[in-house]
Amino acid sequence: MQTSEPPRNIINASDLDAWEESVDPQSTGPIDTVKIQTAVRMILEAIGENPDREGLVETPARVARMYQEIFQGLYQNPHDVLATRFHVKQADLVLVKDIPFYSACEHHLLPFFGVAHIAYLPEAGEVTGLSKLARLVDIFAKRPQVQERMTEDIAQALNDELGAQGVVVMVEAEHLCMAMRGVKKPGSRTLTIAARGLYETEEAKRREVIDLMRRSL
Numbered sequence: 001m002q003t004s005e006p007p008r009n010i011i012n013a014s015d016l017d018a019w020e021e022s023v024d025p026q027s028t029g030p031i032d033t034v035k036i037q038t039a040v041r042m043i044l045e046a047i048g049e050n051p052d053r054e055g056l057v058e059t060p061a062r063v064a065r066m067y068q069e070i071f072q073g074l075y076q077n078p079h080d081v082l083a084t085r086f087h088v089k090q091a092d093l094v095l096v097k098d099i100p101f102y103s104a105c106e107h108h109l110l111p112f113f114g115v116a117h118i119a120y121l122p123e124a125g126e127v128t129g130l131s132k133l134a135r136l137v138d139i140f141a142k143r144p145q146v147q148e149r150m151t152e153d154i155a156q157a158l159n160d161e162l163g164a165q166g167v168v169v170m171v172e173a174e175h176l177c178m179a180m181r182g183v184k185k186p187g188s189r190t191l192t193i194a195a196r197g198l199y200e201t202e203e204a205k206r207r208e209v210i211d212l213m214r215r216s217l
């Protein structure tokens with residue numbers, strides 16, 4: 001459908017300034033917030049709603065801001081996050097457990113959420129900041145995703161950037177597309193694992209790490 005006038009509740013470029021100023025443009029990249037607003041208005045119309053009624057009039061702009069936030073990982077580079085390195089004299093296994101995350105399944109754009117556990121065996125005492133592991137999770141969670149790819153991507157980025165001897169990533173999540181619609185199985189959880197380096201080949205060592213991940217501290 002071609003219209004010469006933009007829908008009335010589409011906010012124009014000058015109105016966008018206020019919220020674009022509050023977000024680092026380098027971290028959000030070229031997310032087209034005006035296009036999102038147009039699309040959301042059309043969806044509201046398509047379901048038979050009145051997009052001009054009081055409760056909905058700001059909704060396209062809210063959804064645009066939300067997508068700008070929850071998909072900002074598309075424009076963030078794991079290389080930048082993992083550039084922070086420290087050298088320690090000796091380092092054995094590093095394991096950060098229960099890193100909470102929220103992502104969106106790419107099939108339905110509904111949330112899946114849960115925790116990620118990240119372990120790596122540093123090479124020659126080369127470690128990164130602990131918070132950087134959590135930032136890495138966010139970079140890959142804040143994209144349209146499938147859980148398996150998110151798990152593999154985190155492991156691969158750590159392997160590539162850190163040069164670790166081995167990496168194990170485990171993700172446990174609940175998918176709202178399986179809970180609130182479709183098959184309707186709330187409470188079911190999906191567990192995915194990715195391994196790199198020595199943990200790919202040495203099964204006993206991988207199992208040790210997985211046991212640590214599953215054990216409550």
Ligand SMILES: Nc1nc2c(ncn2[C@@H]2O[C@H](COP(=O)(O)OP(=O)(O)OP(=O)(O)O)[C@@H](O)[C@H]2O)c(=O)[nH]1
Nearest residue numbers: 105106107112145146147148175177178181182183
């Ligand atoms: N492997 C995998 N599947 C996912 C993930 N997120 C959602 N899905 C699944 O993607 C599938 C999409 O299946 P389709 O048959 O194309 O879509 P659908 O008709 O909406 O499927 P139902 O959810 O079964 O109603 C569903 O089985 C979802 O459960 C994920 O992270 N990993």
Ligand SMILES: [Zn+2]
Nearest residue numbers: 105107108177
């Ligand atoms: Zn889904």
